[in-house]
Amino acid sequence: MSETGPIAQGPGGGVRVVDGGTVLRFPPHVKFRFDDTRQAWVVLAPEKLLLPDPTAVEVLRLVDGARDVDAIVDDLAGRFEAPREVISGDVLALLQDLLSKRILRG
Amino acid sequence: MSLKAAADRSPGSVVGPRPDPPLALLAELTHRCPLRCPYCSNPLALERADVELDTATWRRVLGEAAALGVLQVHFSGGEPLARRDLVDLVRHAAGAGLYANLITSGIGLERRRMAALAAAGLEHVQLSLQDSDSAAGDVIAGRPGAQGEKHRAAKVVREAGLPLTINAVVHRRNLERLEQLIELALGLGAERLEIAHVQYYGWGLANRAALLPSRAQLDRATATVAAARLRLAGRLVIDYVVPDYYARRPKACMGGWGRRFLNVTPAGKVLPCHAAETLPVLEFPTVAESSLAEIWYESAAFRQFRGTGWMGEPCRSCERREIDWGGCRCQAFALTGDAARIDPACALSPEHGLMARAQAEAETAPVGLIYRSYRLSSARGFR
Numbered sequence: 001m002s003e004t005g006p007i008a009q010g011p012g013g014g015v016r017v018v019d020g021g022t023v024l025r026f027p028p029h030v031k032f033r034f035d036d037t038r039q040a041w042v043v044l045a046p047e048k049l050l051l052p053d054p055t056a057v058e059v060l061r062l063v064d065g066a067r068d069v070d071a072i073v074d075d076l077a078g079r080f081e082a083p084r085e086v087i088s089g090d091v092l093a094l095l096q097d098l099l100s101k102r103i104l105r106g
Numbered sequence: 107m108s109l110k111a112a113a114d115r116s117p118g119s120v121v122g123p124r125p126d127p128p129l130a131l132l133a134e135l136t137h138r139c140p141l142r143c144p145y146c147s148n149p150l151a152l153e154r155a156d157v158e159l160d161t162a163t164w165r166r167v168l169g170e171a172a173a174l175g176v177l178q179v180h181f182s183g184g185e186p187l188a189r190r191d192l193v194d195l196v197r198h199a200a201g202a203g204l205y206a207n208l209i210t211s212g213i214g215l216e217r218r219r220m221a222a223l224a225a226a227g228l229e230h231v232q233l234s235l236q237d238s239d240s241a242a243g244d245v246i247a248g249r250p251g252a253q254g255e256k257h258r259a260a261k262v263v264r265e266a267g268l269p270l271t272i273n274a275v276v277h278r279r280n281l282e283r284l285e286q287l288i289e290l291a292l293g294l295g296a297e298r299l300e301i302a303h304v305q306y307y308g309w310g311l312a313n314r315a316a317l318l319p320s321r322a323q324l325d326r327a328t329a330t331v332a333a334a335r336l337r338l339a340g341r342l343v344i345d346y347v348v349p350d351y352y353a354r355r356p357k358a359c360m361g362g363w364g365r366r367f368l369n370v371t372p373a374g375k376v377l378p379c380h381a382a383e384t385l386p387v388l389e390f391p392t393v394a395e396s397s398l399a400e401i402w403y404e405s406a407a408f409r410q411f412r413g414t415g416w417m418g419e420p421c422r423s424c425e426r427r428e429i430d431w432g433g434c435r436c437q438a439f440a441l442t443g444d445a446a447r448i449d450p451a452c453a454l455s456p457e458h459g460l461m462a463r464a465q466a467e468a469e470t471a472p473v474g475l476i477y478r479s480y481r482l483s484s485a486r487g488f489r
Contacts, residue, residue: 015339015340016340027269029229029230029268029269031205031229035175035177037127037173037174037175038126038127038175042177044177044178044205044229046207046229046230046232046269046271046297046298047207047230047232047271047298047300047345049129049130049177049178049205100340100343101343102297102298102343
């Protein structure tokens with residue numbers, strides 16, 4: 001469960017950049033599920049186990065392979081008291097990080 | 107609203123008298139293995155086939171693990187494929203909601219068995235690779251032809267549609283080919299590569315003079331990994347485990363004793379880490395006597411080094427005491443004879459000079475390898 005270092009944008013392109021139009025999904029062998037013992041959502045992936053904080057959970061519950069990032073931000077902006085730009089920045093950072101770790105796919 | 111990247115939450119916030127439940131179970135189904143790697147993480151005292159837990163007991167243990175809150179199970183060994191009931195156990199684990207991972211040498215992983223494992227709910231395979239060079243790999247594995255079998259196993263895993271992690275243990279004798287190792291992992295279709303320096307316990311400690319890299323080798327390897335991470339971002343995730351012999355602060359071994367992990371040995375002993383049996387001060391509970399929950403929360407063995415109460419100075423007043431948890435108990439015992447002492451990997455340890463002496467020892471005349479074996483295990487009278 002070691003960390004994988006910072007997001008790397010390789011000179012050769014590397015990880016694609018997440019923007020408002022990006023549609024992401026969980027790949028088949030990544031499980032995002034509710035754990036009854038902890039009463040919390042968990043992400044189970046190859047050699048990785050993430051315990052996302054409650055706000056990250058709100059984002060991940062909207063990752064469904066259909067909505068794009070703009071739609072996710074719109075949904076959250078309608079439910080949370082925060083400026084859309086702030087929400088958008090946080091969502092992009094989270095999804096970019098998880099994409100680079102292959103927890104999410106494009 | 108602020109969103110932090112989902113990260114491994116430190117289960118350090120132990121609230122009340124009960125620790126958090128464990129995250130992962132390492133299920134060592136057997137110590138039998140077709141390979142003889144001289145850095146094997148199994149104990150020197152290998153458990154024989156006739157003391158291995160039966161299928162019904164493993165099924166019970168997996169059920170208890172899931173009920174206790176374990177999220178991931180790593181089927182390991184030895185070579186877990188040596189167990190005829192592996193598919194059954196994977197099915198049982200997946201049915202209990204556990205995320206099932208197979209840690210394998212790949213020897214004997216043929217297409218039909220792989221398909222059965224995938225159908226049973228296996229999520230991921232971690233395949234060991236000893237070297238990029240086949241001849242050198244076979245020497246470390248102690249088995250002619252091993253490398254070729256591993257290449258075939260990687261293909262079988264990918265054809266079954268499972269994600270593949272290559273685990274490459276690195277040391278003095280293969281670090282010069284780290285670049286090629288990374289390329290090979292890519293070529294084998296791995297999504298993840300774990301580059302793990304040998305950890306010096308048990309068999310690894312017996313071979314330390316032959317395997318410990320030089321400072322220059324370590325620095326080159328670290329630079330190679332950093333460059334490869336950039337170059338291969340999005341194609342290959344690289345995890346990197348450094349040898350703590352060159353560290354200033356110790357590793358947070360197992361994320362702290364009895365905080366995240368449980369290990370069940372082939373015979374059913376329950377340990378806080380796979381090397382813990384090297385500690386002579388403890389009697390470890392078994393799955394025959396107690397449930398995993400009783401063992402996790404109540405047993406003397408799991409409480410002995412849990413948290414910070416057992417610490418002496420300089421750990422007790424150290425600001426990092428809940429970051430590195432005093433380092434590794436097995437290393438402290440192996441190198442100083444006292445399991446409750448500060449890990450000598452820490453620069454604050456009065457015995458930190460042992461690390462420099464081990465480095466110097468590895469720089470002297472070449473040393474032969476002591477291969478892992480049952481014969482040696484009993485002949486030497488290892489407990």
